[in-house]
Amino acid sequence: MMTSAKSTLSARGADLATGPNMRDQSSQILGKQWHPIDNPDALVNIGTAENNLMQEDVADFVKSKDLDLQGVDFDYGEGPWGSVRLREGLAKFFNEFFQPHTNIDAADLTCMNGCSALFNMLSLTLGDPGDGIMLSMPSYVAFASDFGMVGKMKPIFVPTPPNTDAFSPEILSSYETAFQNAVRSGVRPRALMLCNPHNPLGRCYPPSTLIALLEFCNKYRIHLLADEIYAMSVYSLPSETKHAAEKERNDDPATPFTSILSLSYEDYIDPNLLHHIYGLSKDFVSGGLRIGSLYTRNTSLQRALCALSSFHWIGQIDQLIAVTMLEDAGFLASFLEKGRRALASSSRVARELLRREGIVWFGGERVNAGFFLWVDLRAWLGRKGTDEGVEDREEGGRWEAEGRLSKRMLDGGVFLTPGRGQGAEEPGWYRLVFSREEVVLREGIKRLVKVLGDVKKGSTV
Ligand SMILES: Cc1ncc(COP(=O)(O)O)c(C=O)c1O
Secondary structure (H helix, E strand, C coil): CCCCHHHHCCHHHHHHHHCCCHHHHHHHHCCCCCECCCECCCCEECCCCCCCCCHHHHHHHHHHCCCCCCHHHHCCCCCCCCCHHHHHHHHHHHHHHCCCCCCCCHHHEEEECCHHHHHHHHHHHHCCCCCEEEEECCCCCCHHHHHHCCCCCEEEEECCCCCCCCCCHHHHHHHHHHHHHHHHCCCCEEEEEEECCCCCCCCCCCHHHHHHHHHHHHHHCCEEEEECCCCCCECCCCHHHCCHHHHHHCCCCCCCCCCHHHCCHHHCCCHHHEEEEEECCCCCCCHHHCCEEEEECCHHHHHHHHHHHHHHCCCHHHHHHHHHHHCCHHHHHHHHHHHHHHHHHHHHHHHHHHHHCCCCECCHHHCCECCEEEEECHHHCCCCCCCCCCCCCCCCHHHHHHHHHHHHHHHCCEECEECHHHCCCCCCEEEEECCCCHHHHHHHHHHHHHHHHHHCCCCCC
C-alpha cells in the first residue's frame, strides 16, 4: 500500500521537499564540463563559480607528494573542529598572506566541511528564526539559503542608491536605512555578511568602507561576518588591455584587496562581533575537499559551533591533502601567483569577446577579483513597460522575462547564473564565470551570443 511520500514527513521535511532544490538543476549544470572531443553534447557551464584553470596543478602537486597514508588516517582523527595540523597550516597561511594586525592563533580557528556548513551553523548560533542577516545587493547566490533554509534567518537586502558606489563608505547610509526598515517591520538584524572580494561583482572594498562597516556593526551590536574566500584570487589585467590614457597615467582603477584582519579592527569593533571566514574551494580550486574555517575570538560562539561541529566533520584524508598544500611554502607562492595570472588572462579573453558583442559588465576596469563578471543583459529582456509598477519579484513581468531568457540560454546549451537568485536589484543581470579552459569559455560565449542574437535587443523574449 502506497501513501503519499510527502505526508510521511515532518512539517519541516515537507517544506524542504517542496522548496527549491539544488538536485533538480544539478544533473544538467554540475558534473563533467563540456569539451569539444570528450563531452561534446554537454551544456557549457559558465555560471558555477569553479576555477577549472588550475585544477590540474593541484592534482599534479598532490600526486607528486607521497601522502604516505597510514591506518590511523582512516580513523576519526582529533575531533570535528579540524586537526591541529590543519588549523596550524591555515593560521600560518593567514599570517603570511593576509597581513593580520594581530597574529592568528590556530586555537581561534574552527573548521568544518565547507563555508556553506559554517554559514548554516552561524545561522543557528547567531540568529533565532525570523531574525535578519544583512546582505548586499547583489549577493553570493547561496547566502540567503545558507542562513534561511535551516536557521530561518531572513535576508535584509541593502540596495545601492543611484549614483552611489556600493564599495564606497557612502553605501553606509543604505545599511542604516535597511537596518531601520527591518526593525520597523519586526525583523531584528543580528549579523551583516561582508563578501570581500565580492561575489558576484568581482571588486574589493577599500579600508575606508571596511572601517565604516565595522563601526556600523559595533554601533548596533550586530556580528560582522567577513567572507574572504576569494582573497588570493585578485588579479591585475595585463597592461595591453588597459585604455591608452590609463596606461599613460599608469594608474589602476581597481581597488587592491585588504583583509579585514589586517586592520586594527579593535579600534572600531568589539572583537567578539567580528568573525572571519575562509575556505579552500576557490583560491585552492578545491571545492571537493570541503574545507572551511572560521576565525573568531568570541569563545562562546566557538563553543556553540564546536557543539554542532560533529555534523560537519571534515574527512581526515581531505585534511591531509589540504595540509600538504598549506605546509609547502614553495608550492603556495608559485601556485597562487600562477592562479592569479591564469585568472587575468581568462578574464581578458572574456572581456574582449563581450566587448566585441557590445555586452557590458558592472564595474568595467575596476573589476579585478574572483572568477566572474556581472554582465548586463537587460537589453535582451524585451520591451520595457510590461512590468511598470510591478513590485512583486514573484510576478514581475521583467523578472519573468529574465526567467524566459535563462531558459533560452539553457535550451541554447549554455548556463550563466541569473541575477534573480542573487539578490539583483533589477532583472537582466547574470554572473558569467570566465575561469574555464579557453576553448570552453569561447564556446560558452559563442552560445550566449547566438541566444542573444536570436532574441534580439529590445524585442520580446
Ligand atoms: C562567497 C562565497 N562564499 C562561500 C562559498 C561556498 O564555499 P564552500 O565551498 O566552502 O562551501 C562560495 C561558493 O561559491 C562563495 O562564492
